[in-house]
Each structure stands twice: as structure tokens, then as C-alpha cells.
Amino acid sequence: KQEVTQIPAALSVPEGENLVLNCSFTDSAIYNLQWFRQDPGKGLTSLLLIQSSQREQTSGRLNASLDKSSGRSTLYIAASQPGDSATYLCAVKGTGFQKLVFGTGTRLLVSP
Amino acid sequence: EAGVVQSPRYKIIEKKQPVAFWCNPISGHNTLYWYRQNLGQGPELLIRYENEEAVDDSQLPKDRFSAERLKGVDSTLKIQPAELGDSAVYLCASSLGPSGGALPGELFFGEGSRLTVL
Numbered sequence: 106k107q108e109v110t111q112i113p114a115a116l117s118v119p120e121g122e123n124l125v126l127n128c129s130f131t132d133s134a135i136y137n138l139q140w141f142r143q144d145p146g147k148g149l150t151s152l153l154l155i156q157s158s159q160r161e162q163t164s165g166r167l168n169a170s171l172d173k174s175s176g177r178s179t180l181y182i183a184a185s186q187p188g189d190s191a192t193y194l195c196a197v198k199g200t201g202f203q204k205l206v207f208g209t210g211t212r213l214l215v216s217p
Numbered sequence: 218e219a220g221v222v223q224s225p226r227y228k229i230i231e232k233k234q235p236v237a238f239w240c241n242p243i244s245g246h247n248t249l250y251w252y253r254q255n256l257g258q259g260p261e262l263l264i265r266y267e268n269e270e271a272v273d274d275s276q277l278p279k280d281r282f283s284a285e286r287l288k289g290v291d292s293t294l295k296i297q298p299a300e301l302g303d304s305a306v307y308l309c310a311s312s313l314g315p316s317g318g319a320l321p322g323e324l325f326f327g328e329g330s331r332l333t334v335l
Contacts, residue, residue: 109259139324148221148308149260149326194259196324204273205250205324207259 107132109197111208118185119216126180126211128195133173136198140169140180143192143210152193153180157200185215219243221327223309229333235297238330242290242311249286250324251294252308260308266292296332304334 108131118124128138137156141149153162153169155178161170168181178195192210199206222241230236242249247268252260263282265273268289277284281300286292296303306329313323 137323141326146331148223148328149310149324151323151325154323196259204262204265207261209257209259 107197107199107204107206109195109206109208111193111195111211113211114209115212115214117214117216120185120187122185122215123181123183124185124213126182126193126195126213128178128180128208130176130178130197130206132197132199133176134200135173136200138169138171138178139196139198139205140167140178141194141196143194145191149194182213185213187215187217189213189215221309221311221325223307223327223330225330226328227331227333229335230299231335232301233298235295236299236332237293237295238307238309238332240292240294240309240327242292242309243325246311246313246325247289248312249292250310250312251284251292252310252326254306254308254329256305263294263307299332299334301334304332306331 110129112127135157139154140152142152143149155162155171166183171178192212194210196205196207224239249266251263253263254260264277264284266286284294308326308329310324310326
């Protein structure tokens with residue numbers, strides 16, 4: 106059974122800092138990995154999707170990497186802004202049944 | 218292009234009452250998912266549809282939950298009767314499926330329906 110863990114559970118940084126969010130998964134037989142952002146009381150917004158054959162994806166100030174062999178992914182946020190404050194969730198889709206398994210998220214607070 | 222639309226956004230009911238949630242996926246998305254998210258947790262899959270067919274409903278509590286996706290487009294999730302532990306956010310998502318689109322398998326979520334059972 107796939108298990109997804111995100112560390113840290115919460116993170117508080119001053120504006121302008123570069124930061125890294127971590128995601129680990131137990132079963133390396135994955136189809137893809139997706140990073141989402143969730144604002145309070147809102148649904149999930151897709152940030153980046155990495156296919157199993159890829160090592161990283163970039164979108165603006167965000168960069169996500171994938172290391173299947175070690176069961177890890179990182180989300181790098183450059184030059185953080187207060188508007189980046191949200192909960193970040195990673196989710197892993199396995200091969201075969203295509204079920205997406207979520208981590209519990211990292212709650213990020215970027216202070217001005 | 219419209220995203221995934223869900224209604225209602227909020228629902229407060231007393232225990233033992235029925236409740237239904239509606240989802241309209243992104244046009245052309247053949248795969249539809251219902252997730253439940255408890256406070257402080259990641260979403261957990263309840264049921265997945267490929268077109269009209271429920272291909273994964275192993276996590277759906279079938280004694281009180283039911284879902285349907287008529288004509289392979291809109292979907293309804295029903296709870297009858299609701300229990301206190303059903304209080305959560307119910308999220309609907311859709312995707313093109315693993316073989317379609319520039320980003321196959323990418324999920325797009327709606328705003329969710331927040332249920333409070335008193």
C-alpha cells in the first residue's frame with residue numbers, strides 16, 4: 106500500500122527566502138507525482154506534474170524534482186512571497202489502478 | 218474554459234438526514250473522482266469513474282454512500298443517512314485519463330462541498 110509523507114508539517118519563513126518542501130513515498134512503482142496548492146476553504150490547484158520518466162518540472166518560481174529510486178520529491182520555491190502562503194500537498198499516482206494517494210501537506214506561512 | 222464545478226459549497230444538516238453533492242467536470246474529461254478531505258488531512262479517494270463506469274469504489278462506505286455518473290458527464294454523491302463522522306469536505310476532480318492530453322493523468326479539482334453534520 107502506497108504511503109506518502111510530507112515534511113515539515115508546517116513552515117514559517119520571511120519573505121524573499123528560498124525554501125524546499127519534501128515528499129516521500131514508499132512504493133517507487135509510480136505513474137506520476139503531482140504537487141498541489143490549497144488555500145483555506147478552497148479546492149486544490151495543480152502546480153506541477155512530473156511523469157515517472159521525468160526528473161524535474163519547472164513553472165515560474167517553482168521547481169519540482171523526482172527521484173523514484175529513493176522515493177522522494179522536492180518542491181523548491183524561489184524568492185517566496187506572502188501570496189505563497191497556503192498548504193502544499195503532494196500526491197502520487199501508482200501504476201495499474203491509477204489511484205492518487207495524497208500526503209497530509211505542508212502548511213506554509215510567508216511573512217512580509 | 219470552466220473548471221470543475223461543485224455544489225453546494227456548504228451544507229449543514231442534522232445526523233440521520235440525507236445529503237447530495239453534485240459535480241460537473243471539465244468538458245471532455247472522461248475520468249471523474251470523488252475525494253473526502255478531513256480537517257488537516259490529505260484527500261482520500263472515495264470513488265473513481267471512467268466515463269459511466271465506477272472502476273474503483275473500494276473506499277466508498279456502501280452502506281450509506283452512493284454515487285452515480287449518468288451519461289458519463291455530471292456526477293452525484295449521496296449520503297443517507299449522514300453520521301457525525303461524515304463531516305468533511307467532499308472534493309470532485311476530473312482528468313483526461315492516463316492516455317489523453319499534454320499532461321496525461323493531471324487532476325483538476327473543484328472548490329469542494331463542505332459538509333457539517335450536527
